[in-house]
Amino acid sequence: MKTLLKNVSLRGRIVDVLIEGNKFKQISENITESADIILDESGKAIEPAFYNTHTHISMTLLKGLGDDKELFDWLNEDIWPREAKMTPEDIYYASKFAILEMIKGGTVFCNDMYQYSEETMRAIDEMGIRGVVSKPEIDIGCSKEELEEKKQKVLDFVEFKNINEERIIKGMSCHSVYTLSDEFLQFYSDIAKKHNMYIHIHACETKHEVEECIKKNGCTPIEFLEKFGLLTEKTILAHCVHLSDNDIEIIKRHNTKIAHCPVSNFKLKSGLMAFQKLHDSGVTVTLGTDGSASNNSLGMLEEMKVCALNAKTQANSSKAGNVYDIYKTATVNGANAFGIDAGVIEEGKIADFVLYDLNHYLLCPNYNLVSNIVYSAQNDCITDVFCDGKQIMCDRKVENEGQIIEDFRKIVEKFKTIS
Amino acid sequence: MKTLLKNVSLRGRIVDVLIEGNKFKQISENITESADIILDESGKAIEPAFYNTHTHISMTLLKGLGDDKELFDWLNEDIWPREAKMTPEDIYYASKFAILEMIKGGTVFCNDMYQYSEETMRAIDEMGIRGVVSKPEIDIGCSKEELEEKKQKVLDFVEFKNINEERIIKGMSCHSVYTLSDEFLQFYSDIAKKHNMYIHIHACETKHEVEECIKKNGCTPIEFLEKFGLLTEKTILAHCVHLSDNDIEIIKRHNTKIAHCPVSNFKLKSGLMAFQKLHDSGVTVTLGTDGSASNNSLGMLEEMKVCALNAKTQANSSKAGNVYDIYKTATVNGANAFGIDAGVIEEGKIADFVLYDLNHYLLCPNYNLVSNIVYSAQNDCITDVFCDGKQIMCDRKVENEGQIIEDFRKIVEKFKTIS
Numbered sequence: 001m002k003t004l005l006k007n008v009s010l011r012g013r014i015v016d017v018l019i020e021g022n023k024f025k026q027i028s029e030n031i032t033e034s035a036d037i038i039l040d041e042s043g044k045a046i047e048p049a050f051y052n053t054h055t056h057i058s059m060t061l062l063k064g065l066g067d068d069k070e071l072f073d074w075l076n077e078d079i080w081p082r083e084a085k086m087t088p089e090d091i092y093y094a095s096k097f098a099i100l101e102m103i104k105g106g107t108v109f110c111n112d113m114y115q116y117s118e119e120t121m122r123a124i125d126e127m128g129i130r131g132v133v134s135k136p137e138i139d140i141g142c143s144k145e146e147l148e149e150k151k152q153k154v155l156d157f158v159e160f161k162n163i164n165e166e167r168i169i170k171g172m173s174c175h176s177v178y179t180l181s182d183e184f185l186q187f188y189s190d191i192a193k194k195h196n197m198y199i200h201i202h203a204c205e206t207k208h209e210v211e212e213c214i215k216k217n218g219c220t221p222i223e224f225l226e227k228f229g230l231l232t233e234k235t236i237l238a239h240c241v242h243l244s245d246n247d248i249e250i251i252k253r254h255n256t257k258i259a260h261c262p263v264s265n266f267k268l269k270s271g272l273m274a275f276q277k278l279h280d281s282g283v284t285v286t287l288g289t290d291g292s293a294s295n296n297s298l299g300m301l302e303e304m305k306v307c308a309l310n311a312k313t314q315a316n317s318s319k320a321g322n323v324y325d326i327y328k329t330a331t332v333n334g335a336n337a338f339g340i341d342a343g344v345i346e347e348g349k350i351a352d353f354v355l356y357d358l359n360h361y362l363l364c365p366n367y368n369l370v371s372n373i374v375y376s377a378q379n380d381c382i383t384d385v386f387c388d389g390k391q392i393m394c395d396r397k398v399e400n401e402g403q404i405i406e407d408f409r410k411i412v413e414k415f416k417t418i419s
Numbered sequence: 420m421k422t423l424l425k426n427v428s429l430r431g432r433i434v435d436v437l438i439e440g441n442k443f444k445q446i447s448e449n450i451t452e453s454a455d456i457i458l459d460e461s462g463k464a465i466e467p468a469f470y471n472t473h474t475h476i477s478m479t480l481l482k483g484l485g486d487d488k489e490l491f492d493w494l495n496e497d498i499w500p501r502e503a504k505m506t507p508e509d510i511y512y513a514s515k516f517a518i519l520e521m522i523k524g525g526t527v528f529c530n531d532m533y534q535y536s537e538e539t540m541r542a543i544d545e546m547g548i549r550g551v552v553s554k555p556e557i558d559i560g561c562s563k564e565e566l567e568e569k570k571q572k573v574l575d576f577v578e579f580k581n582i583n584e585e586r587i588i589k590g591m592s593c594h595s596v597y598t599l600s601d602e603f604l605q606f607y608s609d610i611a612k613k614h615n616m617y618i619h620i621h622a623c624e625t626k627h628e629v630e631e632c633i634k635k636n637g638c639t640p641i642e643f644l645e646k647f648g649l650l651t652e653k654t655i656l657a658h659c660v661h662l663s664d665n666d667i668e669i670i671k672r673h674n675t676k677i678a679h680c681p682v683s684n685f686k687l688k689s690g691l692m693a694f695q696k697l698h699d700s701g702v703t704v705t706l707g708t709d710g711s712a713s714n715n716s717l718g719m720l721e722e723m724k725v726c727a728l729n730a731k732t733q734a735n736s737s738k739a740g741n742v743y744d745i746y747k748t749a750t751v752n753g754a755n756a757f758g759i760d761a762g763v764i765e766e767g768k769i770a771d772f773v774l775y776d777l778n779h780y781l782l783c784p785n786y787n788l789v790s791n792i793v794y795s796a797q798n799d800c801i802t803d804v805f806c807d808g809k810q811i812m813c814d815r816k817v818e819n820e821g822q823i824i825e826d827f828r829k830i831v832e833k834f835k836t837i838s
Contacts (some may be wrong), residue, residue, distance in 0.1 A: 375715040
């Protein structure tokens with residue numbers, strides 16, 4: 001299968017782009033090779049798609065509930081009672097809807113952690129994007145028997161047959177140091193090692209978390225995770241707002257990746273993350289939106305802008321968080337963190353990409369397209385999205401989007417109240 | 420002239436809305452009165468439009484230049500050489516283009532400060548929005564003769580015939596305490612008082628500004644402005660990031676208004692503004708984007724979200740910056756600050772409003788429309804914009820938008836380089 005894009009702008013140069021299978025085969029002027037699909041993309045710019053490295057996508061079901069409450073009131077009054085009502089079917093429809101939002105914003109990947117994750121895998125498969133999907137089990141306050149049950153659930157998920165090995169990877173949700181016992185942390189570590197899995201952990205999100213860990217364990221969450229062998233090059237740590245210099249050294253030594261979530265960190269007043277310091281230290285920083293209940297969006301364009309705003313204010317320097325570094329966190333850094341050889345538009349790379357409408361009012365003037373994407377663009381500047389060489393949005397239309405919205409709205413009804 | 424909107428959603432209730440002249444005449448179910456224009460707005464929600472209270476709209480010409488430079492390098496290398504090249508014609512076309520962006524984002528008003536402001540007034544008139552427009556003159560480093568020339572320019576602007584007294588007001592740009600001599604500050608104050616004008620001032624944007632003012636004048640910028648009689652109920656102070664408790668008392672005593680610009684404050688690392696404290700003190704806080712060279716957007720939806728993020732993190736409280744208070748800063752507070760009896764959808768109020776597409780994917784689920792507008796909406800959720808009772812955007816189309824973009828692109832060419 002070959003797709004040929006004609007007359008597309010690549011950083012100001014007009015080129016043709018030939019995609020064969022799931023890769024860029026040739027990028028040059030006037031490609032004359034035949035193709036199954038030929039598209040004239042005049043007036044559009046080709047750029048990498050986005051990789052959202054920390055999500056709970058089905059929480060879109062809970063978007064806009066209890067925005068302005070303290071954490072415990074929010075969880076207790078708004079979130080937990082509704083999460084208890086969720087069925088696998090709800091997760092399936094919510095995932096499809098959330099993925100529709102992601103595609104509309106140019107995102108082709110999520111590193112997702114939530115309940116009924118088999119349903120999220122099904123939705124990812126059908127929508128044509130990529131994902132690392134994991135299922136969190138927590139054992140805080142559990143009995144010995146309950147912990148054994150939870151371990152079995154983890155093992156069941158490891159055994160669960162992946163429906164699409166090309167685009168979906170089963171990962172390991174190791175929720176956090178404050179929700180898992182030492183025994184469960186070691187279990188997670190052993191299973192992840194045995195199956196060579198990605199490990200998805202919330203770490204150092206709040207000052208309170210770090211202080212409590214030091215009080216209880218005599219070390220920081222990062223130091224604690226290291227003891228269990230949970231810091232690997234396939235580990236992604238979400239948030240990392242509160243890190244010591246030693247924590248940064250440890251993260252760097254293990255080539256562990258960070259999923260920075262600036263909007264969520266602001267909204268939940270977790271603090272300003274030291275983006276520039278981490279970047280300068282050589283740690284791989286990627287970008288995530290967190291769930292829509294604490295954002296309230298899955299949009300990576302906005303996340304990049306808030307990432308820049310956080311970086312400059314945190315470092316007290318206009319030079320911090322420059323647009324090129326920020327852009328990499330949302331694209332190539334996220335892709336590479338999960339072994340996806342994409343995130344740049346180059347021959348031989350995997351063809352995950354988007355097209356921008358250069359005639360869009362938000363992209364004028366066009367002195368610097370990367371600056372416009374980071375600071376000015378909104379979802380509707382993106383006209384087309386390709387994942388793994390296949391087109392999944394065409395002129396802002398996603399297949400079946402009307403039905404996906406309608407199905408989602410039906411399941412939303414029962415979550416309006418907590419009863 | 421009467422316009423009747425049928426079947427529109429007003430906070431969940433389906434109503435008809437009758438507009439006569441520039442006001443809401445009747446809002447109720449099943450209005451049967453005849454009208455010149457009858458529109459079926461099923462599936463849309465009616466909400467207030469936005470009032471952007473601190474702008475330099477023509478700076479859209481310079482969007483995306485030198486994002487990551489220190490202030491002085493940015494001004495010296497990117498901004499000042501290009502501003503020196505600007506002609507009245509450039510300002511006219513840039514203003515029209517910037518207003519197009521504002522309308523697409525639901526904004527019907529700007530409190531604008533920039534050179535060749537007569538041209539911005541012409542653009543505002545033609546595009547059908549509202550504005551308070553002022554023209555800054557600064558006398559830092561000027562000779563006595565130069566100051567007299569600048570005073571004459573201020574007087575000339577005061578005498579300049581306003582082309583549309585219904586929607587446009589000439590204001591007084593009193594740039595800042597650090598760019599104006601005592602003599603010029605007093606002159607501005609006297610002229611503003613004589614002509615009962617709105618006064619637009621940058622104040623307490625950076626810590627440095629406050630420290631320098633204290634060093635030079637023995638008091639804060641707010642205390643200093645008060646001495647010249649520049650704090651009135653028609654004064655709008657942009658930024659106000661660094662205020663003392665006494666400053667807040669003074670601002671409150673004079674019923675002076677604040678234009679909070681959170682995105683610009685983050686991007687230029689000016690600091691976190693105490694939104695909740697100011698709100699609780701009873702001071703009127705309104706919302707502004709600043710110019711697109713330091714944002715890089717004129718979008719009020721995004722500005723509201725960043726306003727909430729700033730408020731929660733600054734106050735270290737999830738309850739700070741609640742969606743209803745934030746929404747008011749961007750709507751009714753901004754309107755009322757400039758004597759516009761709008762910003763709420765009620766009979767008798769001026770008919771400035773927008774319609775949201777309730778079927779838009781970003782507005783689902785719709786547990787709380789205000790939360791969705793503040794946290795989740797993007798420009799393309801807004802389908803229609805009305806200002807002063809007249810429709811200025813219809814199904815996302817603004818009259819002549821293709822031509823406006825084309826004209827803008829032509830003038831952009833000469834600003835690509837500084838030579």
